[in-house]
Amino acid sequence: MIALALALAGLAACGEGSRPPELLPADTWHAFEGSWNASGTRHTLRLGSQHRASVIDVSGSMLLTGDSRLGIGFRAEVIGFSDDQHGLVGRAVWTDERGDQVFSELKGEKVVTGNRITGTITGGTGRYDGVAGEYGFQWQYVLEAEEGTIQGRAIGLKGRVRRGGKQP
Amino acid sequence: MSASPASLSLLLRRIAVFALVLAIWFAPTPAGLTGPAWHLFAVFAGAIVSVLLGAFPLLTASVLAVAAVVLTGTLEMSKAFSGFANPSVLLVVVAFLVAQAVVKSGLGRRISLLIVSAFGGSPLGLAYSVVLTDAVIAPAFPSNTARGGVLFPVVLSLAQSAGSRPDDAEKRRLGGYLMFCGMASLAISSALWLTATSVNPIGTQIAAQFGVEIGFGRWLIAASVPTLAAMLLLPLVVRRLFPPGVSETPDAPRAARAELASMGSMSRDEIVTAAAFAVMVTGWILAGQLGLSVTAVAFGGLGVLLATSVLTLDDISKQGDTLTTFLWLAVLFALSGQLNELGFMGYVGERLASRLEKLSWPAVYVALLVLYVLLHYLFVSQTSQVLALLAVFLTVGVKQGVPAPLLCFALLFASSYFSVITPQGGSQNIIFVASGYLTQRELYRLGLLTTAFFLTVFLLLGTPWLLFVTR
Numbered sequence: 001m002i003a004l005a006l007a008l009a010g011l012a013a014c015g016e017g018s019r020p021p022e023l024l025p026a027d028t029w030h031a032f033e034g035s036w037n038a039s040g041t042r043h044t045l046r047l048g049s050q051h052r053a054s055v056i057d058v059s060g061s062m063l064l065t066g067d068s069r070l071g072i073g074f075r076a077e078v079i080g081f082s083d084d085q086h087g088l089v090g091r092a093v094w095t096d097e098r099g100d101q102v103f104s105e106l107k108g109e110k111v112v113t114g115n116r117i118t119g120t121i122t123g124g125t126g127r128y129d130g131v132a133g134e135y136g137f138q139w140q141y142v143l144e145a146e147e148g149t150i151q152g153r154a155i156g157l158k159g160r161v162r163r164g165g166k167q168p
Numbered sequence: 169m170s171a172s173p174a175s176l177s178l179l180l181r182r183i184a185v186f187a188l189v190l191a192i193w194f195a196p197t198p199a200g201l202t203g204p205a206w207h208l209f210a211v212f213a214g215a216i217v218s219v220l221l222g223a224f225p226l227l228t229a230s231v232l233a234v235a236a237v238v239l240t241g242t243l244e245m246s247k248a249f250s251g252f253a254n255p256s257v258l259l260v261v262v263a264f265l266v267a268q269a270v271v272k273s274g275l276g277r278r279i280s281l282l283i284v285s286a287f288g289g290s291p292l293g294l295a296y297s298v299v300l301t302d303a304v305i306a307p308a309f310p311s312n313t314a315r316g317g318v319l320f321p322v323v324l325s326l327a328q329s330a331g332s333r334p335d336d337a338e339k340r341r342l343g344g345y346l347m348f349c350g351m352a353s354l355a356i357s358s359a360l361w362l363t364a365t366s367v368n369p370i371g372t373q374i375a376a377q378f379g380v381e382i383g384f385g386r387w388l389i390a391a392s393v394p395t396l397a398a399m400l401l402l403p404l405v406v407r408r409l410f411p412p413g414v415s416e417t418p419d420a421p422r423a424a425r426a427e428l429a430s431m432g433s434m435s436r437d438e439i440v441t442a443a444a445f446a447v448m449v450t451g452w453i454l455a456g457q458l459g460l461s462v463t464a465v466a467f468g469g470l471g472v473l474l475a476t477s478v479l480t481l482d483d484i485s486k487q488g489d490t491l492t493t494f495l496w497l498a499v500l501f502a503l504s505g506q507l508n509e510l511g512f513m514g515y516v517g518e519r520l521a522s523r524l525e526k527l528s529w530p531a532v533y534v535a536l537l538v539l540y541v542l543l544h545y546l547f548v549s550q551t552s553q554v555l556a557l558l559a560v561f562l563t564v565g566v567k568q569g570v571p572a573p574l575l576c577f578a579l580l581f582a583s584s585y586f587s588v589i590t591p592q593g594g595s596q597n598i599i600f601v602a603s604g605y606l607t608q609r610e611l612y613r614l615g616l617l618t619t620a621f622f623l624t625v626f627l628l629l630g631t632p633w634l635l636f637v638t639r
Contacts, residue, residue, distance in 0.1 A: 035563075037514030037556060061511030063200060063518050073200025075511045097197040097206075113377070140559060141377050143370055151555035155563070 024070070024127050026164040034064035036076055036137065036154040042111070043148060054082045056111055058150065062094060062157070070128070070161060071096050082110045092119060100126030102161075104135070111152070113141045121161050128163070135159020181223040189214035205510035207242045212503050216545070219608055226591075226608055230496040233503060247506055251498035255463040256313060256549070256595045261494045262466040263317030264599050267324060268483060269473045270445065273437035276325030281431070283326060284424035291342055291412040294326055295349040295403035299357075302350070303399060306357040306364035311462045314452040315364075316354055316596035318445075323350045324603060329424075330417075334604035338413055343605040345412035349403055351588055351600045352618050356402060358584035360395040362387035367550045367583055374558050375576040378566055382576070390577045390637055394630030398585070398622055405621050409614055410606075437478045444472045493602040497548075500592050504548035508556050517543060517557040521564035529569035534627065536561050536570070537578055541623055544586040550594055554583050573638035578626065585622040589615045 024030065040058030047053060059077040064070060073096075080090025090106035102124040108117035121133035135158060142152035192210035197203050215229040224232070237243045251257050270276040287293035302319055309315040327343030334340050358365040362372070362384045372382040382390075434442070451458075451465035473479045507513055520539055524532045540553075540561055547553040558579055565575040587594030591601045591611040601611060 035518070035560075037511070037518070037560065039509050039555065059509060059511065061200070061513075061515040061518070063515065071199060073515065075202040075205065095202050097199050097201055097203070099203065141374055143373055143555060153559045 024131060024161075024163045027162060029160045029162045030066075030070055030133075031160045032064045032066045032069040032135075032158070034062060034066075034069075034073070034157045036060060036062040036157055037151075038076070038078070038154065039149070039151040041148050042082075042144070042150045050084070052084050054111070056080045056082055056090070056150070058152065064157075070102070074102070078106065080106060080111070084110055088117060090117075098126060100124065100128055102128045102131060111139065111142055111150075113139055113143075115139050117154075119159070121159070131161050131163045133159060133161030135161075178223065181221045182218075185214050185218040185221065185223045188217060201512065201515055202510065204242050205507070205512040205515075207240065208237055208503065208507055208510060209512055211236050211242070212507060212546070215500070215503075220612060222609065227492050227496045230499040234499045237503065243503075243506055247509075248502055249498075250505070251500070251502035252494075254498065254501055255461060257494065257498050257501055259311070259313050259317070259463040259466055260497060260595050260598045260602075261490055262463065262470050263313065263320070264490050264493070264602050265479070265484060265487060266317060266445075266448070266466060266470050266473065267321040267599065268487065269441050269479045270321035271325055271328065272483065273441040273478055274431070274435060275438040275441045275445075276321045277329055278428070278431060278434070278438065279322055280325035280329045281424045281428045283322070284329065285421050285428060288420040288424055289418055290416050291345055291414055292403050292407060294346060295406070298323055298326075298346060298350050299353040299399055299402060302353040303357045303360060307361040308363075308453045310363055310366050310456050311452060312354050312358050312365040312594070313596045313599075314455075314462050314466070316350075316599045317452075317466065318449060319350050319354065320599045320603070323347060323600070327605065330414075330420075332605070340605050341411065341413035343603070344610070345406060345410055347600045347603055347605045348410060348611075348614050348618075349406050351597050352402055352406065353399070354596045355585045355588040355594065356395060356398050356622065358587070359581040360388070360391050360399075365550070365584060367554055368580065370551060371554050371558055371580045371583055374554070374562070375580065377559065378562050378572045378576060380573050380576040382580075390634055391581060393633040394581070394626045397629055398625045401621070401625070402618075406614070406618065409617050410610070440476045440478050441473065444469045444476075444478075447472075489602050489604060493598055497592065497595070497598050501548045501595075504546065505552060507546065508552050513543075513546065513552070513556040514560065516546075517560045521561055524564065525568065527568070529565075529571075532565055532568040533570045533575060533578070533631075536565050536575070537582060537627065538623070540579055541582050541586045541589065541619060544589050544593055548592045548595075550583055550587050553586075558583070571635070571638070574631070574634050577634050577638065578630065581626055581630065582623070585626070586619055588622075589619040591615065 038058040038060035042054050042056045044052050044054045057079050062076040063073040074094035076094045078090050078092045080088050082088045087110055088108050092104045092106055094102040104119040104121045106117055106119045109115035116138045118136040121131055124131045137154040137157040140153045140155045142150055144150050189210050193207055197206045211233045215233040218224040218229045219226050234248050238245050238248045283297050287297040323346050327346050330342050332339045332343035362368050375382055448465055448469040451460055452462050455462045524535050566572050591597055
């Protein structure tokens, strides 16, 4: 049975075999949707009783859907600074199975359940070289499991990206 | 010089494990995963399979695995070794050491004689007393590892009082039976009460995102029928799966009462141990309200037992099994956690769940529940699985028409009872595992069959009951 569980995990991982082209086609918008499961750490500094600032460092699996998506998914890493009064500023790196990366800048409300974040894609490497675009998502939940450790799930992830051209 | 068939078989099994690891490692990284996540899965799968095949003991497999992932640059050293400073892992180790004081002081024997005098007519009676005790104290213990720390010394004393020793091939069976009943009891009692494990309140927060609000009373009503049925049958099922070697001991209660009388009043060490335990239990119960670390409370108790010489440094130095357990648990805890952090768990869960889209909702419900339980083979922490997969499975199921309250409760209860599926499936198991009464292969076999039993009860009895109470 454990062999079945491991095989299921392996099959789930390997199931979709088709590989995306070497370079993202130029000047075509690629719309994508998806979800992101993230876990990591949050260090919080209290500035009085009503004001908190946090540094977050989270990463996890981002899975995309849509006919013109960038790929099946990425490992998405984010570092950010979140403040009760001024919201979130962050940077994200998405890495695919070949090690090619997409870079983006994040801003939005503080990192708690229900809050919305927007991102601006600023570039990439490999097949994502020269990409630009935008996206947004909402935290379905952000929970603290142990002190300083958080896990969240972002849903409603929607965006578009293209290689070449200017920022949207 | 020719190799014996046994050593040749061992060699072949080891070669098979290395071949498996290399095959996964060098297979193309699946789209959507990164190299480190895929390579870590290769090593983790190899470690678990090697134990199942008997190629390596768990300790050997674990230390080889952690060395491999650090030396190949798959994981940073700090992340690979992070389990050694994890509070849950440390709590297991300290609780095991504290349990030795209960046995050594004679307090455990006194408690076990009391239990035997009331329930000791058969191993079944003893097992029911363990399950009942656990079920009654469970709502007060938000940490089921701490609860294991309370239950284990009692079970150990019961086994030892009956002459059961891990190194006696036949007599160990009674101890093994009681140990596994204790482990499985912790799993099922955690499903009965919302407050019996820290996993449950976290899960209810996720359920709330799907419009299912769950409080203490609603949880208890929903859990009552399937959980109590599972508890009632558990000692019988485990007895069938792992016969304890003795069936009836009609004279045991009388002998226990006579021996209790001959023990006289409590000794100094018993009183110190009882007092230290009472303070620890109070600290564990009130940890949430007082903001205490349950691990620090256990360390405090151990310190008192050492300072009062109930336990000596010599006693600690004899606990080689504890070191073994600490090493493999810390490694597996870290590797499983990193599989989650590198996105592998969420990826697999989401990919598997999304493939059920063309099924009817009852089929989706059953498939999601079975998959959710099976995937616990990859997790060393119940909390990690709830955080990584509960929302994913709920999203897919609710989208396919499974009633949200039904699926929420079914997955939340599974998040407790699946902990017994592997010896490392919940940190509370490890204290019992470290006693040495059961082999790793027995633990995996019993874990699988007992989890299948729980799953069957919750599917056949729990589903109609949940549909009735959540209508």
